[in-house]
Amino acid sequence: MLNIQSVDKVYPNGTRALDRVGLNVEQGEIVAVVGGSGCGKSTLLRLVAGLDPATRGRVELDGETISAPHECVGLIFQEPRLLPWLTVAGNVGFGISHLPKAKRERIVGEVLLRVGLADYAERWPRELSGGQAQRVAIARALAPRPKVLLLDEPFSALDAFTRASLHEHVLDLWRAFKPTLVLVTHDVEEAAYLADRVVVMRPRPGRISSVFELDLKRPRDRYGPELEAAKRRILNALDQSLRERTAGDELVPAAAI
Amino acid sequence: MSVMDAIQERDAAQEAASPVTSVPVAKSRFGAKFALGILLPVALAAGWEIAVASGLAQGRLMPPPSRLFKTLYDLAITGELWRHIFATLARVAAGFALGTIVGTLVGALAGASRLAKDIVDPTLQGLRSVPSIAWVPLFILWLGIFEESKIALIAVGCFFPVYLGVFGAIASVDRKTVEVGRMFRLSQFQLVRRILLPAILPAYILALRQGLGLGWMFVVAAEFMGASEGLGYLLVDGQQLGKPDQILAAILTFAILGKITDGLLAAASAPLLTWQDAFAPKN
Numbered sequence: 151m152l153n154i155q156s157v158d159k160v161y162p163n164g165t166r167a168l169d170r171v172g173l174n175v176e177q178g179e180i181v182a183v184v185g186g187s188g189c190g191k192s193t194l195l196r197l198v199a200g201l202d203p204a205t206r207g208r209v210e211l212d213g214e215t216i217s218a219p220h221e222c223v224g225l226i227f228q229e230p231r232l233l234p235w236l237t238v239a240g241n242v243g244f245g246i247s248h249l250p251k252a253k254r255e256r257i258v259g260e261v262l263l264r265v266g267l268a269d270y271a272e273r274w275p276r277e278l279s280g281g282q283a284q285r286v287a288i289a290r291a292l293a294p295r296p297k298v299l300l301l302d303e304p305f306s307a308l309d310a311f312t313r314a315s316l317h318e319h320v321l322d323l324w325r326a327f328k329p330t331l332v333l334v335t336h337d338v339e340e341a342a343y344l345a346d347r348v349v350v351m352r353p354r355p356g357r358i359s360s361v362f363e364l365d366l367k368r369p370r371d372r373y374g375p376e377l378e379a380a381k382r383r384i385l386n387a388l389d390q391s392l393r394e395r396t397a398g399d400e401l402v403p404a405a406a407i
Numbered sequence: 408m409s410v411m412d413a414i415q416e417r418d419a420a421q422e423a424a425s426p427v428t429s430v431p432v433a434k435s436r437f438g439a440k441f442a443l444g445i446l447l448p449v450a451l452a453a454g455w456e457i458a459v460a461s462g463l464a465q466g467r468l469m470p471p472p473s474r475l476f477k478t479l480y481d482l483a484i485t486g487e488l489w490r491h492i493f494a495t496l497a498r499v500a501a502g503f504a505l506g507t508i509v510g511t512l513v514g515a516l517a518g519a520s521r522l523a524k525d526i527v528d529p530t531l532q533g534l535r536s537v538p539s540i541a542w543v544p545l546f547i548l549w550l551g552i553f554e555e556s557k558i559a560l561i562a563v564g565c566f567f568p569v570y571l572g573v574f575g576a577i578a579s580v581d582r583k584t585v586e587v588g589r590m591f592r593l594s595q596f597q598l599v600r601r602i603l604l605p606a607i608l609p610a611y612i613l614a615l616r617q618g619l620g621l622g623w624m625f626v627v628a629a630e631f632m633g634a635s636e637g638l639g640y641l642l643v644d645g646q647q648l649g650k651p652d653q654i655l656a657a658i659l660t661f662a663i664l665g666k667i668t669d670g671l672l673a674a675a676s677a678p679l680l681t682w683q684d685a686f687a688p689k690n
Contacts, residue, residue, distance in 0.1 A: 199590065201586060201589060201590070219589055221592060227587075231583050231584060233605070234683070235605040235682045274684075276683075
C-alpha cells in the first residue's frame with residue numbers, strides 16, 4: 151500500500167542523498183531500514199512523511215501521491231519534540247484537536263493508558279524523563295490512528311532497558327491498531343526484534359543494498375538463538391553493503407597498492 | 408508473567424518513585440529579597456536627610472526626603488496628585504495598548520511570512536532609527552496638541568520593542584518544533600496560533616515589559632509637548648516655577664508607578680509561564 155517509486159533526492163550542494171530508491175510496503179507490515187550514517191535512511195523517511203520533496207520519482211500511499219504531510223501518515227522523531235507549553239494530555243491531543251472534546255479526551259486517555267502514562271496527563275514535558283517523553287511522543291503520533299507510522303531512530307538516545315520497554319509498547323500498540331510501521335534504526339538488535347522485513351541501505355549515493363524477510367514468529371525471544379541468527383544476518387548484509395563498489399567509487403588505498 | 412506485565416510493573420514502580428519536583432515559594436525568602444532591594448535607596452535617603460539637617464549640605468536644589476514627602480503629601484491631600492497620576496496613567500495605558508496590538512500583529516505577520524518580512528522590515532528598521540523626540544513636532548502638526556498626539560507618540564515607543572520581540576522570537580523558534588506542526592498539517596494561520604505564538608510567549612512577555620518601560624519614558628516627552636495635567640506637566644511646571652521638590656516628587660511618583668505597573672505585568676504573566684524549563688531561578 152506504500153509505494154516508493156525510484157526516488158532520487160539531490161540537495162542544492164550536489165549531494166546525492168538517494169539514488170533510485172524503490173520499495174513496496176504492505177499493510178500492517180513492520181519494515182526496518184538499517185544502514186550506516188549518510189546512507190539516506192532518514193532522508194527517505196522524510197520523503198515518505200512529506201516533509202521534503204523528492205527530486206525525482208514519487209511516493210504513493212494507496213495510489214495517492216504524497217507531496218506534503220498526509221493525514222494517514224504519522225512520524226516519530228529522534229527527539230520527543232513535545233510542546234513545552236502544553237501538558238502531556240495537551241500534547242497527545244494536539245493532532246486530534248478537530249474532534250469534539252469528549253471524544254478527544256477519551257482517545258487521549260486510552261492512548262496514554264496504553265503507553266503506561268495514564269497518571270501523567272496533567273504533567274508538564276519538563277517533568278518527564280527521556281523515556282517518558284518519547285512514550286508521550288508515540289502516544290501523540292498514534293492518537294490520530296495513522297495508517298502508516300514512521301519512526302526515525304526514536305530510541306537511539308535511550309538506555310538499553312528503556313529501549314526494550316519501548317519496543318514492547320510499540321509492539322503492543324501495533325497489535326492493537328495495526329498500523330504499517332517503517333522504522334529507521336542503526337540498532338541491529340532493534341531491527342531484528344521488531345521487523346518483519348529488513349531493508350539495508352548503503353551510502354554515497356544512498357541506495358538500497360538488500361531487502362530480506364526475517365520470518366520469525368512473535369513474541370520473539372530477545373536472547374534466543376533465532377534472534378541471534380537474525381542479527382548476524384543483518385550484520386552480514388550491512389557488511390556486504392559497504393563492500394559493494396559501483397563505478398566511480400575509490401578503492402581503499404591499501405588495496406590499490 | 409508475560410514480558411508486557413513485567414514492563415508494566417516496572418513502569419508503575421518507576422512512576423511511584425519519581426515525585427514531581429516543584430519549588431515552594433518561601434515567604435521569608437521574599438521578605439529578605441525585598442529588604443535587600445530597599446536597602447540602598449533607604450540608606451541614601453537617610454544619609455541625605457542627615458546631611459541637610461546637620462547643615463552639611465544645602466537642601467535648596469536637592470531637597471531632603473522629609474521635604475519631598477511633605478510635597479507629595481500636600482499634593483495628595485488636595486487631590487492634585489491623583490488627577491495628574493490618572494491623566495498620565497490613562498495616556499500610558501492607551502498608547503501601550505495601541506502600540507502593543509499593532510506591534511504584535513505586524514511582528515507576527517513579518518515572522519510568519521517571508522514576503523511580508525521583506526516588504527515591511529527594512530522600512531520599520533529605518534523608522535526605528537529615528538530618535539523618538541523627532542516625532543513630536545510631526546505628531547503635533549498632524550494630530551494637534553491634545554491627547555491624540557501624545558497617545559500616538561507613546562504608541563510609537565511601545566511598538567518597536569514589541570515588534571522586534573515578536574519577530575525575532577518567531578525567527579528563532581526551533582525548526583524541530585515547527586516540523587511537529589507541519590506533520591500535523593497545520594495551516595499557516597494555525598501554525599502561528601498553535602505553535603509560534605505559544606513558543607515565543609516568554610520572549611513576548613519580556614518585550615511587553617520593555618514596551619511598557621518605554622511607554623513611561625515616552626509619556627514624559629509627550630507631556631512636555633504641552634499638557635495641562637499629568638506627572639510630566641508637574642515636571643515642566645516645577646522647572647518653570649523653580650520648585651525642585653515638585654520635580655523630585657513627580658520623578659519619585661514616576662519611579663513608583665513604573666515599578667508597580669511592571670510588577671503587575673510580570674505577576675499577571677507568571678501563571679502563563681509555569682511550563683518553562685528555563686535557567687532563571689524562580690524567586
